[in-house]
Amino acid sequence: MSFKTVIGRARSEGKNWLDTLESLAFVEAYGIPVAPYDSASSLDELFKSARRLGYPIVVKPVIPSMLHKTELGAVKLNLGSDEEAAEAFMDLRKSLGEKGIPLERVLVQKMLSPGLEVAVGGLYDEQFAQVVMLGLGGIFIDVYKDVAFRIAPVSRAEAYEMMRGLKGYPIIRGYRGTGSYDEEALADLIVKVSDLLMENPEIKELDLNPVILYGRGLCTADSRILLR
Amino acid sequence: MMVMTARIVSWMVMSSDDLRYLLEPRSVAIVGASSDIRKVGGAISRNALSGSFKGRIYLVNPRRRTILGRRVYPDLTSIPGDLDLVEIVVPAEAVPDVMVQAAEKDVKAAIIVSAGFAEVGNVELQDKVRSIARSRGIRVLGPNCFGVINTMIDLDLTFSFTRALKGNIAFISQSGAMCCGTLDYAYSQGIGFSKFVNLGNKCDIDEADVLEYLESDPQTRAIALYLEGVKDGRRFMEAAGEASKHKPIIAMKAGLTEAGARAALSHTASLAGRREIIEAALRQSGVVKVEDVEDLIGGAVALAGQPTPRGVRVGIATNAGGLGVTVADWCQSLGLEVPVLSEEVRRRIGGVLPRFASSGNPVDMTGDAGYAQYKAVSQILLECGEVDLLIAVFTSQGLVTSDGPAHGIVEAASNTRKPVIALLMGGRSVEQGRRILAQGGIPVYGFPEKAARAASVLVQRGILRPQRPLGVES
Numbered sequence: 001m002s003f004k005t006v007i008g009r010a011r012s013e014g015k016n017w018l019d020t021l022e023s024l025a026f027v028e029a030y031g032i033p034v035a036p037y038d039s040a041s042s043l044d045e046l047f048k049s050a051r052r053l054g055y056p057i058v059v060k061p062v063i064p065s066m067l068h069k070t071e072l073g074a075v076k077l078n079l080g081s082d083e084e085a086a087e088a089f090m091d092l093r094k095s096l097g098e099k100g101i102p103l104e105r106v107l108v109q110k111m112l113s114p115g116l117e118v119a120v121g122g123l124y125d126e127q128f129a130q131v132v133m134l135g136l137g138g139i140f141i142d143v144y145k146d147v148a149f150r151i152a153p154v155s156r157a158e159a160y161e162m163m164r165g166l167k168g169y170p171i172i173r174g175y176r177g178t179g180s181y182d183e184e185a186l187a188d189l190i191v192k193v194s195d196l197l198m199e200n201p202e203i204k205e206l207d208l209n210p211v212i213l214y215g216r217g218l219c220t221a222d223s224r225i226l227l228r
Numbered sequence: 229m230m231v232m233t234a235r236i237v238s239w240m241v242m243s244s245d246d247l248r249y250l251l252e253p254r255s256v257a258i259v260g261a262s263s264d265i266r267k268v269g270g271a272i273s274r275n276a277l278s279g280s281f282k283g284r285i286y287l288v289n290p291r292r293r294t295i296l297g298r299r300v301y302p303d304l305t306s307i308p309g310d311l312d313l314v315e316i317v318v319p320a321e322a323v324p325d326v327m328v329q330a331a332e333k334d335v336k337a338a339i340i341v342s343a344g345f346a347e348v349g350n351v352e353l354q355d356k357v358r359s360i361a362r363s364r365g366i367r368v369l370g371p372n373c374f375g376v377i378n379t380m381i382d383l384d385l386t387f388s389f390t391r392a393l394k395g396n397i398a399f400i401s402q403s404g405a406m407c408c409g410t411l412d413y414a415y416s417q418g419i420g421f422s423k424f425v426n427l428g429n430k431c432d433i434d435e436a437d438v439l440e441y442l443e444s445d446p447q448t449r450a451i452a453l454y455l456e457g458v459k460d461g462r463r464f465m466e467a468a469g470e471a472s473k474h475k476p477i478i479a480m481k482a483g484l485t486e487a488g489a490r491a492a493l494s495h496t497a498s499l500a501g502r503r504e505i506i507e508a509a510l511r512q513s514g515v516v517k518v519e520d521v522e523d524l525i526g527g528a529v530a531l532a533g534q535p536t537p538r539g540v541r542v543g544i545a546t547n548a549g550g551l552g553v554t555v556a557d558w559c560q561s562l563g564l565e566v567p568v569l570s571e572e573v574r575r576r577i578g579g580v581l582p583r584f585a586s587s588g589n590p591v592d593m594t595g596d597a598g599y600a601q602y603k604a605v606s607q608i609l610l611e612c613g614e615v616d617l618l619i620a621v622f623t624s625q626g627l628v629t630s631d632g633p634a635h636g637i638v639e640a641a642s643n644t645r646k647p648v649i650a651l652l653m654g655g656r657s658v659e660q661g662r663r664i665l666a667q668g669g670i671p672v673y674g675f676p677e678k679a680a681r682a683a684s685v686l687v688q689r690g691i692l693r694p695q696r697p698l699g700v701e702s
Contacts, residue, residue: 128461128509149508151465158512 007202007227016204016227020062020107023223027208030196032189034220036110046089047082049108056080056111059088060222061096061103078111112212112219116171116181119209120189122152122197124228130197134159134190136168137210144168152194159190172213181213189218204228246367247433247441249336251378251423253313254283256385257304257335259326260317260342261287263295268341269317270295271387272375276315278391279382284309304329311335315375315385320344323371324356331364339385340371346429347372358431367437373428374404379421380447386424388412395420397528398442400435401454402427403482410454410525418666419529422447434459436467443471450532452524453479453515458506465513472514476531476689479515480524481506516688518681526678527685530671534647536690541565542683543615544590545605547597547633548623551653551676552590555619558680564687566590573612580604589615595625602636610644617646617686619679620670622661623653630654630661638668647686651679 006022018026021039028034038049039062050057059076074096076088093103117137125131128151135147148162163169163183174180189211197203205226212219262270269289276285277296287295290302301307304314304326314330316323320342330338338361345354354371361368369376375386379394390412399421401407407426414421422445425438435453442448451471458464468477481503510517516531518524542559544566546552556566569577569589581593581601591609593601602620609618620637622630630652641648650665650672652658665672673679 125461125505127458128465128505131505131508147504149504151461151505151509151512 007200010227018225018227020060020222020224021105023225024107024220026225027196027220027223030192032192032196032208032220033218034223035112038108039105040108041105043086043089046085046106046108050079050082050085053108053110057085058109058111058221059085059092060107060109061092061101062105062107063096063101109221112221113214115212115214115218117210118186118213118218119207120186120193120211121208122193122203122206124197124201124204130194130201132162132190132194132197134162134166134186136166136171140168141209150194152197154190154194156187156191159187159194162190163187179215182216182218185216185218186213202227246336247437249312250339250367250369250433251376251425251441252381253337253383255286255309255311256283256313256315256383257286257288257301257307257311258315258317258385259288259304261289261292261295261300262317263292268387271389272315272317272341272385275384275386275388275391279384281381281383283381283383286311304333304335307333313337313339315339315341317341320350320353320371324353324360327357327360327364327366330366331360335366337367337369339369339373339375340428340431341373341375341387342370343372345371346431354429354431361432368432369425370428371431372404374407374426376426377421377424379423386411386426390415392424393418393420394422396422396447396449396532398423398425398445398448398451399454399528400425400427400438400451402430402435402456403454404428406454406521410521414525417525418663419525422449430459434464436460436463439467439471439477443474449475450528451475451477452528453477454521454524455479455481455506456483458509461509465509468510468513468515472693476536476693477513477515478518478524478527478531478685479510480518480521481510511692514692516685516692518685522678523681523685526671526673526682530647530649530682530686531689533669533671534649534686535645536693536695537616537647537686538690538695539616540687541567541615541617543569543609543618544621545593545602545609545618546590546621547593547595547625547628548621549590549592551621551623551651552592554676555621555651555680556590558677559619559683562680562684564680564684567614569612569614573608573614576608576612577605580608590621596627597633598628599632599636602633603640604636606637606640606648607643610640610646610648615646616690617683618648619651619683620648621651621653621679622658624657630658631664634661634664634668638665638670641668641670649673649679649682649686651676
């Protein structure tokens with residue numbers, strides 16, 4: 001399915017957002033690495049997906065991406081068995097139900113091994129159109145607002161400049177004997193996000209957060225897309 | 229196809245060099261001229277007529293026969309000769325009629341000083357004026373603007389109290405009040421301008437148009453921009469990115485914080501962007517960004533008067549240790565380096581400073597340093613290959629008057645391709661030195677922070693638009 005179709009369908013349903021699955025599929029199609037995923041609408045399907053992906057897994061509800069899953073307490077991490085997966089599924093259905101959100105499907109993802117959390121995103125600005133953002137994840141982006149912006153399109157050289165402009169850049173580069181992270185993969189990701197934004201000016205906001213950065217390579221764990 | 233052709237043609241007519249009609253007119257008519265210099269139309273007439281402008285100036289006012297001893301025309305169409313530019317100072321509702329007359333006279337550009345348009349919510353009237361202008365090929369500055377100055381032809385079409393000195397900095401501002409304040413401040417500092425342009429509501433001409441014009445203006449060596457809202461960010465980036473390849477651009481953006489942004493909205497009816505996005509856009513366009521108006525002017529003076537450094541290493545020569553250290557602190561906090569000097573360089577400095585007080589950088593020449601010490605130490609620092617930029621520091625300590633050191637700095641600077649700036653701290657006792665330095669083309673600042681910020685502006689320029697290695701032509 002082409003992206004224009006995905007966006008067109010969302011619009012025809014009166015949505016100005018893509019759901020978690022649509023968002024992940026969208027960015028994956030741009031060659032952006034995402035955590036292996038599947039979707040399930042029943043316990044049976046969930047077990048099947050889990051076996052295909054291999055435990056441990058992550059289970060998240062497929063809900064409007066404008067809602068913050070973490071804030072809903074709706075992200076079930078590091079589930080190691082069918083029992084844990086079933087318990088998480090039932091728990092999600094119950095807790096979302098209490099908030100009046102029906103749970104029709106869940107996203108099942110392979111639990112990623114730990115690395116450095118970063119966030120890459122984009123937005124459509126009234127004055128400058130597409131803008132790309134890079135930040136260090138978690139506390140760095142939430143508390144310290146350690147982020148860099150560039151007006152798209154962003155070249156590879158500018159992508160490196162963005163990284164080096166972060167206060168937390170020494171963490172990426174490695175300091176006092178800690179390992180270094182894959183700057184090339186991150187530069188690649190920034191350029192791909194820039195391309196994606198330039199080709200899809202319908203996108204109002206894009207979040208790839210968290211992206212787990214490793215010594216070699218990276219993997220996107222979650223994504224949200226809002227349309228203009 | 230017809231539509232396409234018409235669009236291309238109108239674009240060609242609208243763009244490129246027709247800002248010359250605005251900034252280098254051969255003839256100007258002031259509609260709404262007045263003999264009362266307390267009125268805008270009167271102040272503009274006075275300013276326009278008091279220069280040595282060689283072109284023709286026509287005053288228009290249906291209720292007057294003469295103003296300031298000159299003949300007055302009842303309307304534009306009764307003016308005998310051709311008209312390049314019309315400046316309109318009549319009530320807002322009367323502006324469309326004047327624009328229609330201007331079109332009949334085949335006028336090429338209009339400055340609409342009159343207020344009462346989009347800035348007070350009267351978007352409709354502004355759109356009407358714009359559509360007359362567009363359909364008749366007239367470029368419009370404003371409405372709600374302060375006018376323009378071109379010192380090269382000694383034409384002042386503003387209502388400023390203060391006349392602009394001749395210089396090589398072009399100043400562009402959306403805000404008119406900022407223009408008045410800047411002109412007055414600059415005059416008191418002996419700082420001159422090449423072109424001075426207030427954009428007002430920007431119904432047609434905006435920053436990008438003026439940047440395109442200034443890019444090839446031979447009189448302009450640096451461009452200072454006071455920005456509020458940028459409507460078409462992409463077009464601004466394109467124009468600024470191109471112009472900054474040819475000459476340095478420095479900008480200050482108002483309305484970066486939320487409170488500021490609200491003020492910008494109510495003030496000029498335009499959108500103000502957020503800090504991070506504006507900063508990214510300026511950096512990507514090769515524009516040096518500063519945070520306040522004094523740094524905007526101070527930075528522009530440095531950029532217009534001094535070459536671009538090839539690195540971030542600052543040498544400091546001072547007659548007062550504490551002042552030198554303060555400059556060094558500021559430099560370092562702005563990301564510049566104040567490197568330790570090599571044995572060889574220290575030895576050479578020791579050769580000219582017999583009682584060499586301190587061997588490091590800043591070089592403390594002590595309180596009795598005069599012409600010879602300033603010249604020699606500056607020269608050593610500029611030639612040694614260990615610094616990219618020199619800040620020469622002087623404060624009166626009762627032993628030496630400021631003229632000698634100033635001459636020494638000017639002479640050392642004349643033999644180098646590296647930038648030199650000066651910090652002369654004090655008041656009356658350093659006035660003479662300031663004058664000598666300014667005449668010698670050396671930017672002078674009054675406080676350590678300001679000098680360091682100017683140095684940082686030069687370094688930023690060097691980072692954004694690196695100079696080609698010596699001997700390599702483009």
